[in-house]
Amino acid sequence: MRVTLTGVVQGVGFRPHVYNLASLMGLKGYVLNSAGGLTIEVEGGSIEEFVQRLTSAPPPLAEIKEVGIEPLPPLGYHDFSIRESTDGGGLTIIPPDIATCPDCLREVSDPSDRRYRYPFTNCTNCGPRYTIARGIPYDRANTTMSAFRMCPDCEAEYHDPGNRRFHAQPNACPSCGPSLKLLIRGEVSAGDPLSGTIKLLKEGRIVAVKGIGGFHLACDALNEDSVKTLRERKRKSNKPFAIMCPDVETARGFCLMDEVEEEALLSPRRPIVLLDKGFISPIAPSVSPSNMRLGVMLPYSPLHFLLFEEGGFNALVMTSGNLSEEPIVIDNGTALQRLSGLADAFLLHDRDIFMRADDSVLMVAGGRPRLVRRARGYAPLPVSFHLDSGEVLSVGGELKNTFTLLKGKSAILSQHIGNMENDEALGFFEESLRNLKAIYRIEPKAVAHDLHPDYMTTIWAGRSGLKAYPVQHHHAHIASSMAENGLTGKVIGVSLDGMGLGPDGSVWGGEFMTADYGGFKRMGHFKCVPMPGGDMAVKEPWRMAVSYIYDAFGDDAFDIIKGLGVFRERDVEGILNMIKKGVNSPLTSSAGRLFDAVSSMLGLCQSITYEAEAAIALEGACQRPSGVYKPSSGDDRADNSYPLNISSYTPMVVDFSLTVIGIINDIKKCLPTDIISGRFHSTVAEAVGRTVERISGLTGLKRVVLSGGVFQNRLLLDLALDALNGRGLEVYSHEKVPTNDGGISLGQAASVSYRILSGEI
Numbered sequence: 001m002r003v004t005l006t007g008v009v010q011g012v013g014f015r016p017h018v019y020n021l022a023s024l025m026g027l028k029g030y031v032l033n034s035a036g037g038l039t040i041e042v043e044g045g046s047i048e049e050f051v052q053r054l055t056s057a058p059p060p061l062a063e064i065k066e067v068g069i070e071p072l073p074p075l076g077y078h079d080f081s082i083r084e085s086t087d088g089g090g091l092t093i094i095p096p097d098i099a100t101c102p103d104c105l106r107e108v109s110d111p112s113d114r115r116y117r118y119p120f121t122n123c124t125n126c127g128p129r130y131t132i133a134r135g136i137p138y139d140r141a142n143t144t145m146s147a148f149r150m151c152p153d154c155e156a157e158y159h160d161p162g163n164r165r166f167h168a169q170p171n172a173c174p175s176c177g178p179s180l181k182l183l184i185r186g187e188v189s190a191g192d193p194l195s196g197t198i199k200l201l202k203e204g205r206i207v208a209v210k211g212i213g214g215f216h217l218a219c220d221a222l223n224e225d226s227v228k229t230l231r232e233r234k235r236k237s238n239k240p241f242a243i244m245c246p247d248v249e250t251a252r253g254f255c256l257m258d259e260v261e262e263e264a265l266l267s268p269r270r271p272i273v274l275l276d277k278g279f280i281s282p283i284a285p286s287v288s289p290s291n292m293r294l295g296v297m298l299p300y301s302p303l304h305f306l307l308f309e310e311g312g313f314n315a316l317v318m319t320s321g322n323l324s325e326e327p328i329v330i331d332n333g334t335a336l337q338r339l340s341g342l343a344d345a346f347l348l349h350d351r352d353i354f355m356r357a358d359d360s361v362l363m364v365a366g367g368r369p370r371l372v373r374r375a376r377g378y379a380p381l382p383v384s385f386h387l388d389s390g391e392v393l394s395v396g397g398e399l400k401n402t403f404t405l406l407k408g409k410s411a412i413l414s415q416h417i418g419n420m421e422n423d424e425a426l427g428f429f430e431e432s433l434r435n436l437k438a439i440y441r442i443e444p445k446a447v448a449h450d451l452h453p454d455y456m457t458t459i460w461a462g463r464s465g466l467k468a469y470p471v472q473h474h475h476a477h478i479a480s481s482m483a484e485n486g487l488t489g490k491v492i493g494v495s496l497d498g499m500g501l502g503p504d505g506s507v508w509g510g511e512f513m514t515a516d517y518g519g520f521k522r523m524g525h526f527k528c529v530p531m532p533g534g535d536m537a538v539k540e541p542w543r544m545a546v547s548y549i550y551d552a553f554g555d556d557a558f559d560i561i562k563g564l565g566v567f568r569e570r571d572v573e574g575i576l577n578m579i580k581k582g583v584n585s586p587l588t589s590s591a592g593r594l595f596d597a598v599s600s601m602l603g604l605c606q607s608i609t610y611e612a613e614a615a616i617a618l619e620g621a622c623q624r625p626s627g628v629y630k631p632s633s634g635d636d637r638a639d640n641s642y643p644l645n646i647s648s649y650t651p652m653v654v655d656f657s658l659t660v661i662g663i664i665n666d667i668k669k670c671l672p673t674d675i676i677s678g679r680f681h682s683t684v685a686e687a688v689g690r691t692v693e694r695i696s697g698l699t700g701l702k703r704v705v706l707s708g709g710v711f712q713n714r715l716l717l718d719l720a721l722d723a724l725n726g727r728g729l730e731v732y733s734h735e736k737v738p739t740n741d742g743g744i745s746l747g748q749a750a751s752v753s754y755r756i757l758s759g760e761i
């Protein structure tokens with residue numbers, strides 16, 4: 001019988017697993033890695049039982065997608081063997097990078113083991129994969145480990161099917177593998193690099209540490225002076241730094257954590273998990289200034305474990321080693337050149353990183369883990385996809401960019417690329433695309449892109465030589481969530497978002513639609529208001545506050561604003577004039593801008609230093625010293641929302657001017673900010689519930705799909721899920737794919753693929 005397995009079946013210890021099982025059952029034949037996955041030929045025993053045992057208990061990191069069984073005439077094999085890889089086309093999957101396993105950790109901390117204190121220890125169950133793979137099949141020769149020749153001991157492990165390191169491609173030890181080097185002011189430090197690094201960190205220094213998917217900038221997260229220095233050097237913004245804690249118990253001393261969050265932290269994929277600070281945290285304030293959350297991760301390489309074990313740190317800042325919005329740095333030369341103004345020292349190693357991958361970021365909302373940045377530990381695992389459309393590329397949007405390649409029934413999402421605003425980001429985009437196309441052997445025939453003509457990605461698509469098709473931004477958001485949830489047919493889509501270009505040329509972002517993959521109909525939207533100063537109104541939320549107050553109060557706006565006393569009056573007059581005359585004031589239905597405006601009215605944030613800062617401050621305002629505001633039943637703030645208007649005609653206009661009047665009245669009454677913010681969140685959720693209910697009544701549709709960056713607001717997502725579930729609707733939201741613009745490439749690809757299949761394009 002020939003058995004073929006597809007999915008994540010290479011680089012996860014599957015061949016020794018097959019070998020051991022076949023030997024145990026006395027079967028003959030062979031197993032090999034093929035470009036399609038894993039091919040096994042077996043004869044001479046109970047083959048059904050073999051297949052059953054093989055597929056019911058695969059190795060821990062394996063994910064079997066399809067099992068093919070084909071009867072063959074017996075050939076009279078003499079034994080069972082592991083054969084050289086062949087290369088025959090099809091879809092092989094390179095596994096993502098996985099955190100160090102307990103067996104390897106035990107060796108690293110055992111003084112009698114030959115891998116004692118060795119920072120590059122790994123085995124078939126753990127270690128780098130995607131970041132070191134240069135091609136398929138996934139063999140040592142096709143990884144950056146090909147530069148290291150295994151010593152006899154490592155070689156013996158590598159060839160012993162009974163060993164945990166049988167065909168572990170990055171297998172290495174202190175005598176044959178990569179090593180560390182500490183550079184201080186350009187000089188190689190003479191002592192032990194690890195101890196030297198620990199000493200520097202304890203002195204409050206900033207060290208650039210080469211990791212799995214790129215460089216981190218590390219410093220003691222409890223030392224405010226160090227963190228402040230890092231913040232001043234790295235960026236003039238309040239964007240939070242992630243921290244790494246040695247274990248869950250220590251992390252619990254810094255933030256609140258429920259079971260789902262704990263499980264996510266401990267997952268071998270080791271994402272950064274966004275946790276509520278919840279109380280006065282001993283973490284240095286400059287780690288995440290004026291932000292209710294802390295991004296926390298646990299160690300995932302032996303180097304991290306050793307830093308904590310020997311340094312005794314409770315928390316280290318581990319932020320991406322890059323200049324503001326540039327891609328994370330991966331090679332030693334670039335690090336020394338570009339990070340020298342940021343770091344006091346460099347902890348380098350000589351195992352090359354081939355593919356860069358930032359740390360992934362995850363949050364828990366509605367009791368479910370949700371990725372908000374999908375990179376290390378997840379990419380390049382495919383997301384299963386139900387259409388089979390041939391090979392399509394989609395290039396995503398402008399911010400938090402990812403791209404997607406479709407092949408067969410798989411969607412391969414790239415790792416997080418970042419904001420497409422500079423040549424470095426474009427270079428990262430192109431190099432990842434080249435690599436994933438090569439690994440998965442995909443030659444796309446068509447490319448999907450955003451409707452916005454000026455996005456770098458749109459321009460790239462136009463010049464790619466492929467047939468290019470635009471997909472509207474919010475339709476792509478909804479299609480992305482549909483694809484992730486395996487939905488077909490028509491749904492009601494709710495896309496609450498920052499901004500995306502609408503087909504009418506205005507800036508959309510608070511959208512209700514009926515949609516399938518092929519297209520959509522706008523059924524409702526947040527009322528359009530002017531954005532005085534265009535892009536300036538995104539950077540300065542107070543401009544949106546003026547706009548919304550003018551929308552609600554008309555000519556009384558100036559006096560109302562004067563009464564609030566949160567903005568400079570002279571500026572307000574200028575902005576009011578711009579709005580009245582319609583000068584440089586494009587209209588927008590963006591939900592993100594409404595959150596910005598309310599945040600500004602409450603005096604929380606008047607100008608932002610990073611995306612969504614004002615909205616994050618508004619959500620954070622619901623936090624009290626006693627804990628985080630959660631919309632539990634019977635809570636007066638959840639029940640008690642502000643009035644709003646929804647027009648009876650279609651597309652329905654969801655008008656928050658009464659909400660704004662209510663907020664201003666509450667501010668005048670000096671109601672606490674957490675209550676006003678809580679009520680506002682409930683109001684938006686109520687607006688979603690009522691609008692969707694009406695659309696459902698008109699169309700008979702019961703399935704509701706949520707997407708868009710604003711749903712990264714956990715409080716809003718929780719409340720919206722309640723509001724929709726409470727109305728008997730079936731609600732779908734993102735988990736595996738980001739709800740923000742990191743997810744739109746999947747929706748673009750799904751839409752174009754569907755239109756190709758239906759013969760529309």
Ligand code: ZN
Binds near residue numbers: 100101102103105123
């Ligand atoms: Zn291991």
Ligand code: ZN
Binds near residue numbers: 176
């Ligand atoms: Zn060795």
Ligand code: FE
Binds near residue numbers: 473497498499708740
């Ligand atoms: Fe968006």
